[in-house]
Amino acid sequence: MSAKVCTQCGGQNIQQDLHFCLEQQICIDCGCVVEEGSFQNDASRIYAPHQSITLPQQYRQRNNFHGYVSKARKAGAKKVEEISAMLRVTSQAMVDEAKALYLRAYDLPTLNRTRREKKNVLPGCCVYIVCRQHDWPITVSVLWDLIQCRDSVFYSVYKVILTDLNIIITAPDIEEVIPSVIKKCDFNFQLDDEQMKTITRIVCLAKNTWISCGRRYDPIIIAVVFLVWKASDYAKRKKTSIPSFYRQKKSGPQVVALVRSRVNELEDILIKLASEIPWVQPGEVNKQNVVCYISDILQYEKTLLDGKDIFSDDSDVESEEEEREQKDKFLPPGMKNRKPTSDVRDDNETSSDISVQVSYSTELGENDIPDSEMHKYIRTSQEVKMVEEVMKRDENKIETENPGKRKDSSSSCNPHKRKRSDVENLDKTESD
């Protein structure tokens, strides 16, 4: 603040004061208003671009209005309560925790100045995080259905909250979420305890054979329920299709396709295991009747997974290689069709190994790019004239169609969007 002199008493004891939201320079000695409404930047009140605040907000901050909560935050806190009620979170402590997390996340720079879609997702995200912190077996898909959001938007907000607020969340195990997924799917039949145990065991089998790793839980659980349901009354249900079994209008055809894919993978695994049962004839088991062997497979699951002969002695010693081969016979689906590479070195020889001669000086010269290549990237004067004519024609066309419309001075300099293929085609035509 530059030294000022009071015009009335000549004193230099001038201080800054707020009259409501208006800044005034006041002489302490005589009380005269020396200056008001200054537009000079004060270093103590320079905000970063993302922290720009309104005058009412400034006033509240300076007068220590800590308890003030804006309308948007109140609406968000209310939404947190509603989502908690829908998830039947009866613990008030958890609801308060979710609200506090919401208010903290709301102030994050990346979330504060963002589009409405992300802000609408924020309360659901906070409730999910608090539920997971208390080890609730809840899946993200439950929140997607509740708050009707896209998974990409949810993921972006979720990632920001975890990284910026340093929160560690572990995903639930697939076995924990089986009941909530079944409830969410709302099947038109009841499952008894025995069937639930079978479903849990097959889900564990899917986990051990790499089917569930890195994948969404819902399609796998629905696929297992389908197989168990089919096995419970095979004669009547052997021809039931997956879309008729699982009808969820909101999920769409993508989920049905995923369920079908998981059913195929599970059937392949079950066929592989059932084929190793000694009393099963080769070729007896196929995709249609494999569900009938589920009880046998689960009874001898450990032995079948290990690949050992059921009637062999434990004293048989296997080499390390054989043991590894047995354990690796079930691979993640993404690894099954992989082409074997003979030499590690073959993978290393890529374009990054090509030697390149490059200059390190700050001055540019003709050595940086040869003339033979340069002319590919620079238009001739004739081409420039043609482009200018096209641009003028487009502008005149826009003016005649919309005479009142403001002339767009920032129009693209390209008649059409250029792609890499266009650059390559140019080279071909010039070489011809």
Add this chain to the structure above:
Amino acid sequence: MDGTPFRQDQPQGQVQPQFGVTYTTQLPPSQFLPPPPPASEPMLQTMPTSELQNQPVSGTLVPDMTTVRTQMHYQPGQQQQDKANSQNKSQEHSQPGSGLTPGFSNTPGGPHSHSHSSSGATSSLYPATPAPMTPMTPATPAEGSGIVPQLQNIVSTVNLGCKLDLKKIALHARNAEYNPKRFAAVIMRIRDPRTTALIFSSGKMVCTGAKSEDQSRLAARKYARVVQKLGFPAKFLDFKIQNMVGSCDVKFPIRLEGLVLTHSQFSSYEPELFPGLIYRMVKPRIVLLIFVSGKVVLTGAKVREEIYEAFETIYPILKGFRKTS
């Protein structure tokens, strides 16, 4: 514990919302209620308690200054590694708060020489950012994983040192796009090296898509020369590599659930949101995307040695999660 998601003592007839239903729709309570969540302890971590106490909240480990990476003299072509390096490395791994990922010791080999001073004749299996005009042939390490991550993308920036008229550049250059309504920069592409550049009116430029440091520099020089040819007094100032991305394949499946349990402070695994595990290594400061198929993507490096070092650090950990639990 703190509340159950589904309460069986809800009186019949009281309407309760169900999943997949909006706020206004009310449905009767379901007969089938899952059991309440276990009132057991939260998910246990297998990290030793002493290390847990020493370490702050996730991903914010303060690097131990005794293990600061000293300047190493690399000479391309050297293949043998000093055995003392591996012994020193195993000692450093056992120190808590060393900045490396915890829970692992006795790393078999690896191109690290943290304890050596800058004057020592340290050897490395991986060539450093090479001197100008040298061929790039990374040597396969004699010990360690035997796998070399390949660089897939390099992002670099350079200052051309003058203000630019983007409309003029877009008009006179064949390989340029400029749509200021969408983005305030010219997007230019060249064939060799196959890269893309963003050229801003301030004279700053970003070059992406190169597979090596030299290719990135060469591409940036080509773009700058094109701009100079269009009539601007462009120079080549403050070239800097901002990010390097590498990838490799360990060729065995990885148990991501086990990895996230033992390294929860560094890992994030949400299979419903993303199929891979995101591992934020503290030293070197690299982010790894680890997939169940064994593919690993490493990003966030400023020099290629960081990528190699990060992979050599993570490889023994991944081998530990190869078998079924």
